[in-house]
Amino acid sequence: MEKYWRDKELRKDNFIKLLVVILAIVGIFSFYISPLAYSIRQGLDLQGGTHVVLEAVDTPEAKVNEDAMQRVVKIIEKRVNELGLTEPLIQREGERRIIVELPGIKDPDKAIQILGKTAMLEFQDEAGNTVMNGTDLKDAQAQIDQSNQNLVSLEFTAEGSEKFADLTSKNIGKKIAILLDKEVLTAPNVKEAITGGKAVITGSRTLEEAQNLAILLRSGSLPVKVNIIETRTVGPTLGQDSKDKSEFAFTIGIGAVILFMVLFYRLPGLVADISLMAYVIMLLFLLKMLDATLTLPGVAGIILSIGMAVDANVLIFEHFKEEYRFGKTLRMSMDAGFKRAFTTILDSHMTTILASGVLFLFGTGTVKGFAITLGLGTVLSLFTATTFTQYMLKLLFGANLFTHPTIYGASRPTKVVDNNAEN
Amino acid sequence: MQKIDIIGKRKWWYIISLVIIIPGIICMFTRGFNLGIDFTGGTIIDLKFDKPVSIMDVRDVLKTYKLDNSTIQLAGEDSSAAVSQSVMIRTVDLEENDRKAVMASLKDSLGNYNVLREEKVGSTMGSELMMQALWATLLSWLLIVLYISYRFEFRFGIAAVLALVHDILIVLSVFSLMQKQVDSSFVAALMTIVGYSVNDTIVIFDRIRENLKLHFRKGGNIDELANTSIYQTLTRSIYTVCTVLFTTLALYYFGGDTTKDFAFALLIGFTCGAYSSIFIASPLWVTFRGWAEAKRARQKAATAK
Numbered sequence: 083m084e085k086y087w088r089d090k091e092l093r094k095d096n097f098i099k100l101l102v103v104i105l106a107i108v109g110i111f112s113f114y115i116s117p118l119a120y121s122i123r124q125g126l127d128l129q130g131g132t133h134v135v136l137e138a139v140d141t142p143e144a145k146v147n148e149d150a151m152q153r154v155v156k157i158i159e160k161r162v163n164e165l166g167l168t169e170p171l172i173q174r175e176g177e178r179r180i181i182v183e184l185p186g187i188k189d190p191d192k193a194i195q196i197l198g199k200t201a202m203l204e205f206q207d208e209a210g211n212t213v214m215n216g217t218d219l220k221d222a223q224a225q226i227d228q229s230n231q232n233l234v235s236l237e238f239t240a241e242g243s244e245k246f247a248d249l250t251s252k253n254i255g256k257k258i259a260i261l262l263d264k265e266v267l268t269a270p271n272v273k274e275a276i277t278g279g280k281a282v283i284t285g286s287r288t289l290e291e292a293q294n295l296a297i298l299l300r301s302g303s304l305p306v307k308v309n310i311i312e313t314r315t316v317g318p319t320l321g322q323d324s325k326d327k328s329e330f331a332f333t334i335g336i337g338a339v340i341l342f343m344v345l346f347y348r349l350p351g352l353v354a355d356i357s358l359m360a361y362v363i364m365l366l367f368l369l370k371m372l373d374a375t376l377t378l379p380g381v382a383g384i385i386l387s388i389g390m391a392v393d394a395n396v397l398i399f400e401h402f403k404e405e406y407r408f409g410k411t412l413r414m415s416m417d418a419g420f421k422r423a424f425t426t427i428l429d430s431h432m433t434t435i436l437a438s439g440v441l442f443l444f445g446t447g448t449v450k451g452f453a454i455t456l457g458l459g460t461v462l463s464l465f466t467a468t469t470f471t472q473y474m475l476k477l478l479f480g481a482n483l484f485t486h487p488t489i490y491g492a493s494r495p496t497k498v499v500d501n502n503a504e505n
Numbered sequence: 506m507q508k509i510d511i512i513g514k515r516k517w518w519y520i521i522s523l524v525i526i527i528p529g530i531i532c533m534f535t536r537g538f539n540l541g542i543d544f545t546g547g548t549i550i551d552l553k554f555d556k557p558v559s560i561m562d563v564r565d566v567l568k569t570y571k572l573d574n575s576t577i578q579l580a581g582e583d584s585s586a587a588v589s590q591s592v593m594i595r596t597v598d599l600e601e602n603d604r605k606a607v608m609a610s611l612k613d614s615l616g617n618y619n620v621l622r623e624e625k626v627g628s629t630m631g632s633e634l635m636m637q638a639l640w641a642t643l644l645s646w647l648l649i650v651l652y653i654s655y656r657f658e659f660r661f662g663i664a665a666v667l668a669l670v671h672d673i674l675i676v677l678s679v680f681s682l683m684q685k686q687v688d689s690s691f692v693a694a695l696m697t698i699v700g701y702s703v704n705d706t707i708v709i710f711d712r713i714r715e716n717l718k719l720h721f722r723k724g725g726n727i728d729e730l731a732n733t734s735i736y737q738t739l740t741r742s743i744y745t746v747c748t749v750l751f752t753t754l755a756l757y758y759f760g761g762d763t764t765k766d767f768a769f770a771l772l773i774g775f776t777c778g779a780y781s782s783i784f785i786a787s788p789l790w791v792t793f794r795g796w797a798e799a800k801r802a803r804q805k806a807a808t809a810k
Contacts (some may be wrong), residue, residue: 190623194601310601311627320551320621324761331759335752342748369675378764379693382771385756386697388750390704393741397708400741426711430704433652437645437700444641448634449690452696460726 091479100477104356107470109360118366123169124185125377126314127453128328130321131185132196133313138178146178151304155180160301161196171375175446180308183375190315192294198310200263201298205249208256213249215303216241222299224292225282232286234296243279249456251275263294328381335385336362339392348491353478354395356471361391365462369455381451383438387459390434394467398421399491406492415477415492420472431464511735512728515788522671528680538681541688544635546628548599550608551621557588558615566614567745570607572596581761591621598628621777638692642699649703653710660793661710668786669702672777680771690767698774701749705742705782712738713787729793731787739783746779 104396126133138154146471155172163171171183180434184193185331221237238246249258252273259269260283268285286292316324340358367383369376402419410418438457443450487493542549560577567573570717575596579589599607604625612618646666653662680687712734720730753775757768766783 102696143754177712191601191605198601279552310625312630313601313623313625315620315623315795317551317619317621317623319553320761324764327759327761328756331755331764332752334759335755337750338755339749341743342751346744378690378767380696381756381768382690382693385749385771386700388752389701389745392748393708393745396744400738404737426708429656430707430710432656433649433703433707434649434700435651437703438647440648441641441696441698444644445637448693449638449641452693456697456700460714 096477096480107356107360111363120326122370123375125375126316127378128283128325130316132187132190132320133314134182136180136308137311138306138308143308144306146306153305157302164297198302202263204261206259207253214245222296224296232289232292234283234292236281247277260411305339349489353474357466360470361466369457375453377451379448380455383452383455391463394427397426401491434460511732512757512788512791518784526674529646532681536688541685541686542626543689546598546626548596549624550594552592553621554590554618556616557590559588566610611788664708664789665706668706668781669699671781671785672698672702675777676774694770702778705778706786709738709782749775
């Protein structure tokens with residue numbers, strides 16, 4: 083190895099390898115950075131939309147248990163899908179909570195109303211006995227009839243059809259009632275027995291109301307009572323605004339860091355910049371793979387982890403400069419610098435990884451989002467500093483392209499060092 | 506360059522920090538924090554009207570719902586103006602239907618608007634969030650102490666954690682003194698600051714550890730050794746804090762309104778983190794080591810008698 087260094091000739095193989103690595107990283111970075119960044123799911127604080135937290139509560143009739151919660155999640159999922167939104171997110175949190183994120187939603191009020199409804203459908207005879215319920219339904223559709231009335235047409239299951247035929251035949255000339263969550267939707271007089279397995283609910287004031295009712299009936303009723311404990315809506319204007327602004331701020335910030343590294347560390351700084359690009363791309367890629375949601379706290383985690391990635395490089399270069407000042411060759415200084423910086427980087431990164439691990443395990447929501455980006459970012463930073471930066475610097479020194487110490491930002495305190503001093 | 510004897514003047518650094526922290530703590534107990542609805546529960550409605558409105562206009566509408574003691578703020582380019590298109594209303598935790606009614610009345614009396622933001626948080630959510638974040642944070646500190654004790658020594662661990670407590674206290678003090686709003690993103694900011702502070706401290710401690718091994722086998726002046734270690738890592742300390750401050754400053758100046766307070770907390774925290782690693786953590790370690798040595802000397806003296 084030492085032989086290469088003494089050699090004053092350009093080592094073509096190393097140089098070409100270096101060039102390929104640099105071009106590949108810069109190419110991938112400039113090509114994929116924005117599609118990749120855009121493909122990561124953004125939190126509602128960044129892109130606008132509605133965030134709803136639901137909590138199941140015990141009632142005398144129904145206690146909350148795991149089975150009930152799983153059914154609640156299924157039904158909520160159905161309802162959200164019925165709303166026809168793109169990329170909704172439904173997550174269990176803890177034992178009794180469900181988080182629903184609805185990006186880019188136009189009518190948040192409607193969604194909020196539909197999500198929290200128990201939607202227990204009941205058919206009662208005149209005496210108030212419940213004889214049928216929502217499970218007897220096969221389908222429900224909103225319609226407008228000839229007289230311009232909004233209604234929901236119901237289709238029963240086979241069993242439901244029998245029950246309904248039975249109910250209507252026994253109550254001819256009397257009133258039956260259809261109730262939703264104990265409120266009477268409609269209470270028609272039965273003129274004759276209905277055997278076709280179909281019925282309609284009238285009384286919706288608007289078509290929208292009829293549609294909402296149909297959605298609720300189609301998705302079924304929640305087995306337990308659910309309260310809406312938190313809603314957050316960021317309008318599209320504000321969402322777009324903070325997205326544009328954070329993007330701009332981020333570009334400026336990263337740009338400043340990149341410039342800073344080159345100004346203070348010259349060629350190694352440039353190498354660090356390129357491994358920083360590799361780092362950012364890998365971090366975004368990982369976040370994308372994990373289907374993580376990028377929120378404001380997540381952005382904080384990224385800022386900090388970028389800081390740490392840069393710090394790792396700074397540590398390596400500072401040690402390198404120091405070793406060079408002690409009188410080692412450039413190449414040996416770089417090797418020794420790496421070795422010494424490694425323990426520091428390891429310890430400082432390990433504490434951060436430990437801390438973010440704890441926050442990830444015990445935190446929820448905000449805390450968790452932060453912990454994910456910080457934890458991943460730190461692991462990756464450790465990885466890129468010890469692989470990419472080191473590999474590229476090895477090639478750079480191995481290529482013998484530049485042999486003057488100032489290009490590496492290094493200097494010795496006494497006299498100006500000429501190239502022959504290396505021998 | 507004239508080098509300051511950082512370790513020798515350590516009492517001064519402790520005093521400087523206390524000058525901020527003590528009034529801050531007093532303020533935390535007397536005036537408390539300007540807690541956002543994340544902690545108190547409540548409803549926030551952020552609207553942009555087509556035509557400018559005044560606070561009085563909005564309050565009149567809220568009066569019909571007995572919500573006239575709500576917080577109403579005008580936002581926009583000229584914050585001192587009496588009317589503005591952008592209005593932020595913060596009320597108690599409103600039921601869905603009540604909120605809708607209020608918003609319909611606003612539309613009827615003051616004209617059309619765009620909803621910028623709407624938030625409702627139940628009152629129990631906030632305290633839960635705080636407790637959870639608190640426990641997670643305390644546990645992470647414990648792990649940090651354990652790790653540092655394992656890799657370094659116990660005294661380093663305690664000094665590092667005290668330094669980060671110092672940073673958190675300063676940020677809390679500033680937010681209490683300035684009555685800036687504290688919400689869930691503030692919690693995230695605090696955690697970020699902890700991460701930075703520990704990382705920064707460890708780099709200096711690592712240098713002290715290295716120098717102890719290399720030059721301190723036979724004993725020597727511990728103050729001098731700590732000073733040397735701080736100066737050896739000073740360039741790196743400054744460069745690193747600069748890089749994180751670049752990104753945060755950019756977020757503060759160019760980021761949206763939602764990120765402003767968040768970036769502000771980070772700015773103070775990162776600056777404190779860098780300061781405390783140099784002026785608090787290492788001096789504290791020297792102080793602790795001094796105590797241990799004094800104790801050992803006393804014991805020696807006692808056994809000698």
